[in-house]
Amino acid sequence: MDRLTEPFQLTFMQHAFAASLLIGLTCGVLGVYVVLRRMAFIGDAVSHTVMPGLVAAYTQGWSLLGGALVSGIVTALGIGWISRRGLVREDTAIGVVFTGLFALGVVMISATKSFKDVNNLLFGNVLGVTPEDVAMIAGSALVVCAVLALLHKELELTSFDPIHAQVAGLNADVVRYVLLFLLVLAVVVGIQAVGVVLLSGLLITPAATASLLTNRLQRMMLLSVVDAFVSVTIGLYASYYFNVSTGGAIVLAAAAIFVVVSGVRAAKSAL
Amino acid sequence: MSRDGTWGLRVDALTVAYGANVALEAVSVVCEPGEIVGLLGPNGSGKSTLLKAVLGLLPKVSGSITLNGAIVDRGCRARMAYAPQRGEVDWTFPITVEEVVLLGRQGRHGLFGRPGRADRQIAHESLERLRMRDFRGHQIGALSAGQQQRVFLARAVAQQGEVLLLDEPLTGVDAQTQVEVLDLVDDLRSQGLAIVMTTHDLAQAAQVCNRICLLNRHIVADGAPSEVLTPRALMETYGGRDAIRFAGAAQQEPTTKVGRARARAVSATQRTGDQ
Numbered sequence: 194m195d196r197l198t199e200p201f202q203l204t205f206m207q208h209a210f211a212a213s214l215l216i217g218l219t220c221g222v223l224g225v226y227v228v229l230r231r232m233a234f235i236g237d238a239v240s241h242t243v244m245p246g247l248v249a250a251y252t253q254g255w256s257l258l259g260g261a262l263v264s265g266i267v268t269a270l271g272i273g274w275i276s277r278r279g280l281v282r283e284d285t286a287i288g289v290v291f292t293g294l295f296a297l298g299v300v301m302i303s304a305t306k307s308f309k310d311v312n313n314l315l316f317g318n319v320l321g322v323t324p325e326d327v328a329m330i331a332g333s334a335l336v337v338c339a340v341l342a343l344l345h346k347e348l349e350l351t352s353f354d355p356i357h358a359q360v361a362g363l364n365a366d367v368v369r370y371v372l373l374f375l376l377v378l379a380v381v382v383g384i385q386a387v388g389v390v391l392l393s394g395l396l397i398t399p400a401a402t403a404s405l406l407t408n409r410l411q412r413m414m415l416l417s418v419v420d421a422f423v424s425v426t427i428g429l430y431a432s433y434y435f436n437v438s439t440g441g442a443i444v445l446a447a448a449a450i451f452v453v454v455s456g457v458r459a460a461k462s463a464l
Numbered sequence: 465m466s467r468d469g470t471w472g473l474r475v476d477a478l479t480v481a482y483g484a485n486v487a488l489e490a491v492s493v494v495c496e497p498g499e500i501v502g503l504l505g506p507n508g509s510g511k512s513t514l515l516k517a518v519l520g521l522l523p524k525v526s527g528s529i530t531l532n533g534a535i536v537d538r539g540c541r542a543r544m545a546y547a548p549q550r551g552e553v554d555w556t557f558p559i560t561v562e563e564v565v566l567l568g569r570q571g572r573h574g575l576f577g578r579p580g581r582a583d584r585q586i587a588h589e590s591l592e593r594l595r596m597r598d599f600r601g602h603q604i605g606a607l608s609a610g611q612q613q614r615v616f617l618a619r620a621v622a623q624q625g626e627v628l629l630l631d632e633p634l635t636g637v638d639a640q641t642q643v644e645v646l647d648l649v650d651d652l653r654s655q656g657l658a659i660v661m662t663t664h665d666l667a668q669a670a671q672v673c674n675r676i677c678l679l680n681r682h683i684v685a686d687g688a689p690s691e692v693l694t695p696r697a698l699m700e701t702y703g704g705r706d707a708i709r710f711a712g713a714a715q716q717e718p719t720t721k722v723g724r725a726r727a728r729a730v731s732a733t734q735r736t737g738d739q
Contacts, residue, residue, distance in 0.1 A: 229557060346578065350567050353557040353604075356548050360519045360541055361571035408558045408603040 200433045205320055212322045212330050213429055213443070216386045216395070217421030219334040219379045222341060224400030224421075225414050226372060230352050233397050234284060235272075238291035239373065240380045240392035242268040244298025247314055247384070252305050258329070258381050265377030268294060269370065317388035317440035320432065330382045337375050344371065349410070386425065387440035394444035399424060402451045405458050420450055471532055472496035472658045473518070473627050478527030480510070480517045487513045489682045490527070495658040497626065500649065502673035502689075503662040506702050509680045511662035512549065515629045518660075519546055531627065542571040544627040545620035547613070550636045555605040561615050562600040565590055568619035583622075590622040591615075594648065610641030617648055628652060630661040634668055643719045646672045650722040666693065671723030 200206040227236045243261040250260025268290055275286035302311045313321065322330075341348070350358040351368045358365055376396075383392045399420035403413045428443030473495045480488040488510045495501040503511045516522045518529055520541055529536045531543065545568065568590075569583040579587075591597040594614045604612060613633060620628050630649065634642045642665070650672050653659050663669045669676060670689040678684040678692060678701040685697040 229554075346567075346570055349557075349559060349563070350570055352554060353559050353564070354548060354553050354567070356516075356519075356521065356552050357546060357567065359521055360544070360546055361567075362538055362541070404558075408605070409560075410558045413558055 196434075197430075200430065205322075206429070206433065208322050208324060208327055209319045209429060209439075210426075212327050213319055213386055213425035214422060215327070215330045215334045216319075216383050217399075217425045218418055219330075219337045220383050220392075220395045221399050221418035221421035222414050223337055223375055223379050224396045224398075225403065225410070225417050226341070226348060226352070227376070227396055228400040228404055230372070232372070232376075233393065235287055235373075236376055236396050237393035238272075238287045239265055239268055239376050240383070240389055240396070241291050241298075242294035243377065243380050243384075244295050244314070244389055245301055247381075247389070248298050248301040248305070248311065251311075251314065252301075258333075258378075261381040262374075262377055264294060265373065265380070269373045313388070314384060315388045315390050316438060317384055317386050317391070319386040319429070319439050322385055326385060330385065333378045333382045337378055340371065340375060344368065348372070386428075387443055391440050391444045394447060395421065395424070398444070398447040398451050402447070402454050405451075405454050420447065424450065472499070473660065474528075474530045475514070475518065476528045476530070478514070478517060478529065479525040480513055480522055481525050486525075486681065488517065491679070491683055492527075493660070493677055493683070493686070495627070495660050497656045497658050498653060499674045500653050500659045500661060500672055502669040502676045503660060503679055504664075504666060504669060504676055504701070505679035505684075509701070511679055512631055514679065515546070515631050515660065515662060518629060519544060542623075543625045544629060545623040545625040546629045547616040547620055547631065547633060549631045550609070550612075552631075555612070557604070559604055560600065561591070561596060561602050561604060561607070562587060564604055564615050565600075565619045565622050568622040571623070586624070587618075587622050590618040593621060594618040608641075609637040610644060613637055613641065613645050614648070617645070617652070621652065626656075626658060628657050628659045630659065632662055632664070634663050634665050639719070642668055646720045647722065650720070666698075668720070671720050 201210065227233060243264040246260035246262070246264030247257055249255070250257045271290040271294075272283065272286045275281055275289060276283045281289075305311065312318075347358075347363055347368055350361065351363060351365045355365050379396065380389075380392055383395055387395050400413070400417045402420050403416035406416055407413050424447040425443050427446035428439050431437055431442035431446075432439035475491060475493045477490045477492055478488055479486065479490055491510070491514060493501060493503075493514070503514060505511055513522060517524055518536070520536065520538070531540055534540060536544075565587040566579050566583060569579045569586065570577075573579060588597065588600070591600055594617055596611065596614050596618055599607065599611060599615075604615060607615065628649075633645050633649070637645065646668060649659060649661065653672075661669070661673070670693060673689055675687060676689050676692045677686045678697055680701045684701045685692045685694075
């Protein structure tokens with residue numbers, strides 16, 4: 194029992210735990226829409242393309258959120274612009290923009306001297322979050338959950354039957370851009386826990402696991418959040434006791450849960 | 465409600481183009497309340513394009529679309545119910561039958577608007593009418609194709625529109641379900657809806673449609689099934705070999721209730737004529 198409570202005697206671990214749970218909440222809820230709308234690839238892309246904005250913000254001391262948002266908007270517009278005439282398919286356009294902007298981020302990193310900070314961007318450093326960070330993460334979690342709750346019907350309709358949505362006067366593009374904006378928010382908070390490289394693991398894997406367990410949207414979101422909570426908790430303990438990368442341990446835990454659940458599902462349907 | 469009147473859905477000299485490709489050229493179609501108009505034509509003939517243009521999903525180059533004499537605009541489209549082609553819906557999305565039907569009420573509540581108790585009541589009644597109430601808690605993807613088609617018809621009923629547009633309601637469902645769907649559509653017609661339906665299936669279309677439009681970018685023929693389904697018009701619409709196959713299909717025994725009723729009426733008239 195002491196081994197379970199021991200890490201929480203430390204203030205930085207308390208902050209890390211609070212931040213991780215809020216990040217789990219944000220990514221768990223949003224991830225369900227990312228998975229259902231088959232946006233896993235663009236989710237991964239956005240998490241990488243925010244790099245140049247983050248590096249610029251980091252080195253110049255600007256707001257990380259602002260830097261990431263600018264990069265995220267450039268990504269969304271860039272993908273739309275490249276694929277607009279149908280000359281290049283959208284997934285190809287995403288691939289081009291995603292690697293192009295990530296490469297820009299890498300080049301910008303190599304031009305700076307501060308590799309330690311950059312390492313935090315790439316792989317996360319939830320043990321280093323400040324109370325201000327926790328407040329920002331809480332704010333972002335609130336925005337993501339509130340917007341998803343308010344736009345529930347609109348998201349449902351545009352995801353399930355986009356043509357009917359258009360007929361009902363809903364602009365599917367606007368809904369899509371709102372989701373991309375939320376994705377950027379989730380990325381900005383999520384990189385504190387797992388970093389840019391592994392972010393889509395936290396965004397997609399718990400939601401994918403949940404989608405194996407239920408076909409009710411609300412239940413799927415709940416299970417996805419619970420899965421994300423379990424994963425971040427395992428990750429935190431693992432990094433405390435075994436001195437391994439927190440982000441790596443979190444995503445590994447999420448992946449392990451996915452493997453177990455899909456194994457059980459497969460075994461059940463085989464019987 | 466005369467043909468020259470302004471009642472019902474009227475498409476007048478509609479031209480639609482995708483870039484330089486003209487998909488529809490000066491197409492005129494009228495569908496009055498209590499009428500089923502079948503749109504027939506080969507793949508790429510512009511059937512779905514016509515429905516989408518009516519729904520305002522595609523910009524028109526020229527022509528006009530009116531409902532009861534008023535130009536169809538955004539507000540007006542809420543009165544048009546639409547059942548999409550099977551491929552246009554994400555069947556894996558976690559949504560229940562009841563929620564799908566409630567989406568039919570969504571057009572009436574703008575952004576952030578939520579369906580209330582009255583909407584739920586209407587949704588339940590619609591499900592009841594299509595004998596799908598027992599399935600209201602089921603996920604849409606878990607139903608059979610025929611049940612899914614019923615759910616979309618229930619949504620169309622819940623929308624309480626005046627016009628019902630059905631895109632390929634008979635495609636991808638078995639023969640038994642086709643008959644059920646057509647009888648349901650005919651039932652809705654008798655309630656006074658103006659129904660436009662695209663289909664590949666000439667034999668089935670001939671049974672329920674009051675009028676048939678043969679479409680191949682322009683209107684090849686427009687009239688009662690018996691007038692329109694002539695070898696010559698079919699040849700012009702579909703080209704040689706298919707036309708012969710289709711013409712044969714049009715002679716098949718009726719399978720739907722309405723089809724059988726009409727066949728009985730026709731043979732009764734013939735008998736009376738013989739005497």
